[in-house]
Amino acid sequence: MSVNAALAKPGCGCGGNGGCGCGGNGGCGCGGSGGTATANLAATAFVRPTFFAGQLLTEDDLSALTAYVTAKDRLHNRYLFGGGVVCGLWVNCDPCGGGTVTVQPGYALDCCGNDLILPCAVTLDVNAMIRDLRAAQLGQDCGDPCAGQGTAPASPGHQKPAATRHYRLYARYGEQATDPVAPYSTGEACGQVACEPTRIREGISFVLKCPGDTPAPDDLWCRLRKCLASEDILRREARLKAYSEPMIAAARAAEHPPAFDREAADELRVLRPELAKTPSAVDEEQVRSAIEHVRQAAAVIAGYDLAHDRPDLPGLAEARAELRDAAAALAARVDAARYDPLDRPAVDALLGQAQELAGPSVTLSRVRLAMLAQGQPLDDEVLAGLTSDAATLREWLLDRLDNDPALADCQLRSQARALSLTAAAEGETSELRVLGRAGSELAELIAGVLTDCICAALNPPCVSCEDTDVLLACLEVGDCTVVRICNAGRDYVISGSALRYWLPTGPLHEAVESFCCRAECGRDVARAEPGRLACAEAGFGTGGGTVWDLLSVPHPGHLLRDAMERAGAARAAPAVPQPPPAASGAAADTTAQQIAALAGRVAELTERLTQTRARLDETEASLGTLSSQPPARMVRAAPSQATARRSPAPRRPAAAKPAAAKPGGKPADAGTSPADSGTGGTGSGAPEASDDT
16 A cells, blocks of 8 residues: 555545534534524534433444544534644655655644644655656556666766756545454344444545645735725725815805915915925926925915905915916926826816916816815816716725625615715706715725724634645655755644743743742752842843842832831931911811821831841841851850859869770770860860750
8 A cells, every 4th residue: 555545545534524514423514494493403513322221222322422522522623723733743854865755753633623643753755656646637657757767876067957846745634444343143134244344543644746726824814904905996995085075175165265364374475485496396206295385385375265355465476476387397297206197187187277376367166266275176087087986986885795794784785875976966066065975975884894894804714624634844856856845834733832832931930940949949048139039040140130120120128228228318317397387277287197197107117127127137147156156065055154154153063974985995085076075175174064954
């Protein structure tokens, strides 16, 4: 049996059940009589057997039990973890080279939740797998393509670059029926007489495929990108939205002209020097900047001509002439600005209407003057483009709503169909008002569609499982030799072990252990600085850092020291006489009493802290004195010496006992130190510690 067919069962699908549509149960659709809840539940739920005393068990009952457990495990693997490599299964070059590769042991899950386990390393003959692939593609075996090639290397002077092919190596789940057993006779004339398998052996096989067209990824970012419209739709929507509000305002201003803004005169005075620089504009950025200055100046003059009260503006005639000259000069250079085709008609309308403002009599209608005063020039070509944009957006919106399965706002479709783009009455003012309102409504509807799409994309969909093979590596083969292996194209299962491997949790564990287990690390806890890590092996603490430095919080010891120093400085400072509080009632007296009580409490706590610190210093000095004394037997004699100091009466020394002789004729305490003999090194008259002490 070839490697491709090892442990594989034709038609096993997702675990041999003919598909993984409902966790491996197979054949569970979405049907049901009448669509009732009971019918849907019976059609989609898992079914597990139940048993009772006296029940006749058949092979169907036991098979249903094992199928239920297996299907639930595969369901959890599929939807909780997904398909991909869990660990291992690294594909590397064979040590001897040639057309073979080695797959290391590992574990993977396919998209149906089946377990793919490789316990030992496997060597694959890539050339044989290529031959099987060609036989499957052509329908017949054309022989070994590497049979006639020699193994001797070519001379260095005649080497030619080898033509390489690319393949993709996959792992596939398979099942195999094993351990057949002859059934007992049932007494039926047509009963089962052939052997039946009693075990299902799960395994893994390897297949080679051509790269082909890989399916597009289906993740959150891809779904969010799909929510967005095309670039042309976005540009049209932006232009129509930019004109919608100004068109509504222009229709209102044409009927009720506004007053001229005095601040606009100052703006015109600032823009006039910029208009004089227009002849020097040559490149794209300079031409765009000059056109923007023309737009601002034309908006001021158009607002002046539209206003019902027109104050005298000094230099207005000169500003009109400068605007006319600048617009005429830019009309010949507008191609250098490289405007978008959708924006070019508005630029041409701006330059043409700016020249009309300098004429002896303004020929622009009040509606177009109102549009120009808002910085949005309008003429017949621009109006036709905006009408076309609205029709295009409405058509795109209706098509999107009819084909959007994730639509959540059920009113959007009816609102889009009820949207009208034609004016009820003739006239430019009515047309602008209708088009402006339609543009605003279209913008709101498009925003609602995009919002529903984004919210639907945030919900993870159930991943389909059309191809159960798990990609392991991409192989580059040339002249029947594996040239290069790429393992980076595989998908990984995000498991806990993978996260612990990818994330730097080791130093964190060592830091926590070092901070929490100081005594076990052999550190002198009594003399340790608060908060400093105990183990230098963890990589921290060697440079003088503490855990408080790692956590970026103030050191508790430093906070206590600073508080004590501030309290001591406050106590040492002379009291400053405070002026008597102003008579402001009982509330002021109560506040002063509370502040005085709080100050007294702070002084009391400061005094206690000072006393506690003094006691700690005395305790540390006592511990240092004890650590410098001789060891055990000298310490046992200390109570007698202390008693002798407290009692002025002389104490008779105890009678010396004869020393016991050791083998060799020497006394037991011969050669010992004064401390060992209990004399304390003060001579024979020093009191000796008796055995009763």
